[in-house]
Amino acid sequence: MKLAPRFAVLLAAAAVAAGCAPQTSDNSSSDKDDKSGTLRVWLFQEVGNDPKAKVVDSVVTAFEKAHKGTKVDVEYIPIDTRAQRVKAAFNDPKSAPDVMEYGNTDTAGYVKDGGLLDVTKEFGAWSEAKDTDPTAKQSVTVDGKTYGSPFYVGVRALYYRTDVFKDLGLQPPKSMAELAATARKIHKAKSDLYGLVVGGAYTYGAMPFVWANGGELATAKGGSGGSYTSAIDSAAAQKGIKAYTSLFTSDNCPAAKCAVMGGNDTITAFAAGKAGMAIGGDFSHTAVEAGKVKGKYAVVPLPGVASGSVAPAFAGGNNIGVLKSTSHRTLAVDLMEQLTSKATQASMFDAMGFLPTFTDVRGAAAAKVPFEKPFVQTLAAGTKFVPASPGWSEIDSSLVLPTMLQEVISGKKSVAAASGDAAKKMNSAFSSAG
Amino acid sequence: MYLAPALVVLGGLLVYPIYQLGLISFFQYTQAQVSGGEPTTFKGFGNYSELFSDSQFWQVLLSTVLFAGACVVSTLAVGCALAVLLTRVRALPRLVLMLAALGAWATPAVTGSTVWLLLFDPDFGPVNRILGLGDHSWTYGRLSAFFLVLLEVVWCSFPFVMVTVYAGIRAVPSEVLEAAALDGASQWRIWRSVLTPMLRPILTVVTIQSVIWDFKVFTQIYVMTNGGGIAGQNLVLNVYAYQQAFASSKYSLGSAIGVVMLLMLLAVTLVYLRLLRRQGEEL
Missing domain, CATH: 3.40.190.10 (Periplasmic binding protein-like II)
Structure with missing residues (x-):
């Protein structure tokens, strides 16, 4: 083997170098407190x-x-x-x-x-x-x-088209059940509009449904550790997930198009006049004003489960x-x-x-x-608010919740299975984040 | 000794990053460690065992291998067929075909992917309108999304194969081809029995290149399926590694994936070269 001596040298070099760990920054707090x-x-x-x-x-x-x-x-x-x-x-x-x-x-x-x-x-x-x-x-x-x-x-609330509602003689929905019914009525009467435009990657649009049904993302474990356990697979949370994902049907917002949408996509669709209702933030105001629907929309709080209540929103x-x-x-x-x-x-x-x-x-x-x-x-x-755990950033960036929603929407998994898997991933993120 | 300067540069540019990659993959190394919030700890093969026990990794690995395989086969088929075509047509169509291929080759992957996506857009895309598919979404189904990406990958990588193989065919003495034609060989027969053996070294190079490229495909998947498709159904290894390493700031796990990819590609290449050498061919 001609290669052997060279390989041995490499190995030796690696052994010497293995003593050092990868670089880290010395980010200790500075003790200085300059006054100018x-x-x-x-x-x-x-x-x-x-x-x-x-x-x-x-x-x-x-x-x-x-x-x-x-x-x-x-x-x-x-x-x-x-x-x-x-x-x-x-x-x-x-x-x-x-x-x-x-x-x-x-x-x-x-x-x-x-x-x-x-x-x-x-x-x-x-x-x-x-x-x-x-x-x-x-x-x-x-x-x-x-x-x-x-x-x-x-914070997010429900944008709706005043002209469409007037045409069809509809009232802004007062409960989540009414919201779904109203959405279907709009799509039935005007098939080129989504009733309520929803997105499979729109976590903060979906969470109010979970919260309104009494579910939680996660619950804090007792003690000072500040550690969390996922609650996304609880019965109440599953009810919320079901309520949200059941909007992805051909009589409101077809899964083939809506499953991939994120929050911005839903606002874009609403602003372009392609939806009867959308869940948008106060910060979406400018985007909607710049669209086709300027002057033809109004906003009400997203309704909760009980008639006249407000669904808890993400702050x-x-x-x-x-x-x-x-x-x-x-x-x-x-x-x-x-x-x-x-x-x-x-x-x-x-x-x-x-x-x-x-x-x-x-x-x-x-x-x-x-x-x-x-x-x-x-x-x-x-x-x-989201769990105050460093694990949340990981859950957010590794798309745990959008994946869960999309699995249900595309029919790959049942609500129970998808939320169970999401809970497992969330728990491992919480525990590895300490 | 004359090689020393080249070796130093190569060592610096190649060995050091790989060494760092390997090193990091043995540590617990996330953003908290990089910025000094927590001490760095040695995990041994911890990252690897975490990776190998993750069922998603195996799933992603399988789809990467199948997808890369399909891409390589289609790219080579399209590239070789067009190379043969190039030798058969007149100067003007040849020039047009060459220019078109070079245009595809020169297009940045991000641009190409975005354009393809627009062509197949359910609401505005011309493809659905021409085919009369209404608002069919190409990226919703797993296979159809992979197929769409495959088309783009083939489109942007066949020119390399085509140009290289065309150059190779040109170097084949025309007497050989004429002799085969006189013997009554069909075009396909000439390709299989005369050109393929003579072009073997070139075909080897483009195959290995394509395997490496298509195994590492990132941009097309990332752009066209929005970072891995619905519920991650279109993830390939490179995008998965990116998600772990950068989006989730788990640099060590990302490095472990990188090392696994490196070893796999190395193994594929070595096995392929070995096979060739057995057949008595020298590169």
């Missing part, structure tokens, strides 16, 4: 970002005036690539920002990655924090500690947090509070339509803009 210098801030780049930038600029100017010798450097990062940017920031603290905006479902994952600073003390001592709505508070909390301040909330939204690696701890926390203060959130609502996380500010905002009323109503009726 430059603060770097990352905020999300929205579609039509100018009004947001204007509000942020005024906050920053006031902040720089109040703190001599500080400069605030704001960068707007594209939402599509934020995951990579944030990972990179955690990996290389030198290029990381001090303060950053992040999606509230990412909280637990980022905490586990060791990226976010525990601001429990400061947040508790902040006079404005007591008016923060409980679900928003929950979205910055992991294991009883606070890792940031809520920036805005987003999405963004938070602003401080990175562990910051060398300006006090200043960064102060800036975080300024960026999420009642005054800022009120002007951010006027500029961008972001719903405030403070109940009093939100009430005042809703009184001004009638469009927001159903969304604020939905929030007031009680919202739900």
Whole structure:
């Protein structure tokens, strides 16, 4: 064997090198707390970002005036690539920002990655924090500690076509059973429209059905570990899954087309005038306004199981947090509070339509803009949040729930089997995430 | 010794990444470890046993092998047939065919996939309109989605086979072909009994290339089936590895999948070369 000596050398080299582990970053919290210098801030780049930038600029100017010798450097990062940017920031603290905006479902994952600073003390001592709505508070909390301040909330409700409803003499549905019946009536009368456009990959459109039927994504195990057990296969949750997946039929939204749709696809279909109803967020307003259906739609809260009730919605939204690696701890926390203060959130609502996380500010905002009323109503009726476990990011990114929905919709598995498999995957994600 | 500089560059570019891939696959290495939130721990073959006990992995592996096999066979068939055709037609059609093939070859995979998807779109696509299929969805069924992707893969990889085989045929002395034709051999007979043996080295290269390409197909599946199809029915290994490694930030498990793929491709290539050598052919 001619190859043997070379191979032996390689093996020896590998043996020597095996002593070293793969690279990791030393992302320990910085002990420095400089009282001057430059603060770097990352905020999300929205579609039509100018009004947001204007509000942020005024906050920053006031902040720089109040703190001599500080400069605030704001960068707007594209939402599509934020995951990579944030990972990179955690990996290389030198290029990381001090303060950053992040999606509230990412909280637990980022905490586990060791990226976010525990601001429990400061947040508790902040006079404005007591008016923060409980679900928003929950979205910055992991294991009883606070890792940031809520920036805005987003919530979904039922969009419907006023012209179609008037034509057919329909009323906005008051219960989930009515919702399904209304959807079928629309499709029957106007076969080119989906009744209620639904998506097999639209997790947050499906969850209200599970919650309204009394189901849960997961339940917290007792104790301080903050560990979760999946509840997606419980009888109540299965009822919800059945209710949602039964909408994927040829008399409402054919599985062949709707099974692949995500949330955005359903909104696009509604905006293009291809659906009688859709489940959309307050943040979808612009997209719908830009479509064909402008002026021909209205919004009501998504109905629950009992007539006249509201289905619990998922409380999405963004938070602003401080990175562990910051060398300006006090200043960064102060800036975080300024960026999420009642005054800022009120002007951010006027500029961008972001719903405030403070109940009093939100009430005042809703009184001004009638469009927001159903969304604020939905929030007031009680919202739900995803499990505050780092396992959630994995469940989300490995598409556990869309897979479950699609398995049922395409008839590959029964509701019981699909939800049982999903529960198994969720539990392994929860347990491996610790 | 003259080879030393080349070896150093090759070593740096090839061996080091593979070494890192192998190394990472033996550790618990997720985003939390990379950014220092948790210590890195040695797992031995833990990632591999997790992978091999996952029934989804075996399912994905099986569909990858079948899908890649179908792609290789179709690509070679289309490529060789068109190469033979090229030798039979006049200059102008040859030029047109060449240009069309080169255009397909030069199209980036993402663009090609998006265009194919649009052609077969249930609502707006021209294919359904021409065939009168109404709003039939091509990506809903498992096989029909794989078939659609197969068409795209064949479309963007047959030009390589065609051009290479065409060059090979041109290098075959025309007397041999004339002799065969005089003996009354049909076109198919000439291909099977004269061209194939003479083109064996070239066919070997394009086959191995195609196996490697089609086994590693990513873009087409990712774009055309929206990241693996309904309930993951159209996942292939590379997309699966991407989902594990990057979307779920489980870099170590992703690396393990990478190592398994590497070993499989290496084995296929070695076995193939071995077989050839037995038959007394030198590459």
